[in-house]
Amino acid sequence: MQDQVAARRDVLVARLAARHWGVVHVRELRACGVNREAVAHRVRIGRLHPMYRGVYAVGHANPSREGWLLAAVKACRRDAVLALWSAAMLLGILRWEDRDPDVLVIGGSRPAHPRINGHRTSYLPREHVTTVRGIPVTTAERTLLDLAGVLPAHRLRRAVRQAQFLKLTTIGSLVRALHGPGPARGRAKLARIIATGAAPTQSELEDAVLDLILRGGFAHPLVNEQLFLDGRRVVPDFRWPEQRLVIEADGPHHDDPLARADDAERQALLEAHGDRVERVTWEQTIGRSRTTLARFAAAGAPRPAT
Numbered sequence: 001m002q003d004q005v006a007a008r009r010d011v012l013v014a015r016l017a018a019r020h021w022g023v024v025h026v027r028e029l030r031a032c033g034v035n036r037e038a039v040a041h042r043v044r045i046g047r048l049h050p051m052y053r054g055v056y057a058v059g060h061a062n063p064s065r066e067g068w069l070l071a072a073v074k075a076c077r078r079d080a081v082l083a084l085w086s087a088a089m090l091l092g093i094l095r096w097e098d099r100d101p102d103v104l105v106i107g108g109s110r111p112a113h114p115r116i117n118g119h120r121t122s123y124l125p126r127e128h129v130t131t132v133r134g135i136p137v138t139t140a141e142r143t144l145l146d147l148a149g150v151l152p153a154h155r156l157r158r159a160v161r162q163a164q165f166l167k168l169t170t171i172g173s174l175v176r177a178l179h180g181p182g183p184a185r186g187r188a189k190l191a192r193i194i195a196t197g198a199a200p201t202q203s204e205l206e207d208a209v210l211d212l213i214l215r216g217g218f219a220h221p222l223v224n225e226q227l228f229l230d231g232r233r234v235v236p237d238f239r240w241p242e243q244r245l246v247i248e249a250d251g252p253h254h255d256d257p258l259a260r261a262d263d264a265e266r267q268a269l270l271e272a273h274g275d276r277v278e279r280v281t282w283e284q285t286i287g288r289s290r291t292t293l294a295r296f297a298a299a300g301a302p303r304p305a306t
Helices: 002-019 026-031 036-044 065-075 084-091 140-147 153-165 171-178 187-194 204-215 257-272 282-286 289-299
Strands: 023-025 048-052 055-058 102-106 117-121 129-132 135-138 227-229 232-234 238-240 245-250 276-281
Touching (some): 023 026, 026 055, 036 048, 048 065, 055 065, 065 102, 084 117, 084 135, 084 140, 135 140, 140 153, 140 187, 153 187, 153 204, 171 187, 204 238, 204 245, 204 282, 204 289, 232 257, 257 276, 276 282, 276 289, 282 289
Parallel strands (some): 245 276
Antiparallel strands (some): 048 055, 129 135, 238 245
């Protein structure tokens, strides 16, 4: 009879773990009827594997990346959320780095757990929190607001533009976050980036090309604005519709034969519909910027309306 009860409890734990990336908190185990002694027994026989204080992986000791992140959140308070670098990486705004999870709580003291970067805030309203793949996390706007205080300008700019490209935020949403309550540090830096306008770029080279265009005194082009030509979706890197001029940023991946073939097909399609296409590389953007700007001007890149 006791074995049957224990088996039923293990089924409940397994079902719970299946919804939570394979990780559970001790209070969730208790809700399944697994008391302290039963937890200790399951740890001894290898059914539960300690991860953080009070948090266990179910069945094996190697959960997914999402499991480790959710475990870090579970290890802190009930209102804890993933934030800062970890939030940005989960959202796809920053590249993944091998670092301890960043967990944010409101009020009180910051979480103090080994292998968790604990943070606290006095302001975390419900609209600053979302859920990504079952993990509580700060929204793109709040994440960027938090990162503004700790990232250098060039990395913050890349994060802002990547968030726009992924359609996680808009200039309007960022402006509202910028002028609302919350962290104060870094707001001037974030404001300068937002002031450049909508720039949903998807790479550091696109960042560099757009900055060159604006630094050269040209009007802000449309960035990664999709077109439908002959039934095909085409997304030019930069385009001035009135001038029918497209600038394409050619990074290292364009050395691949398949990428070059796709570029050629896309360029032919744009040119068939009346657009002129200028291609620019890293070396032309950084090492030959004056020549490149002169080429843009000769191609008809417009100046801002006065």
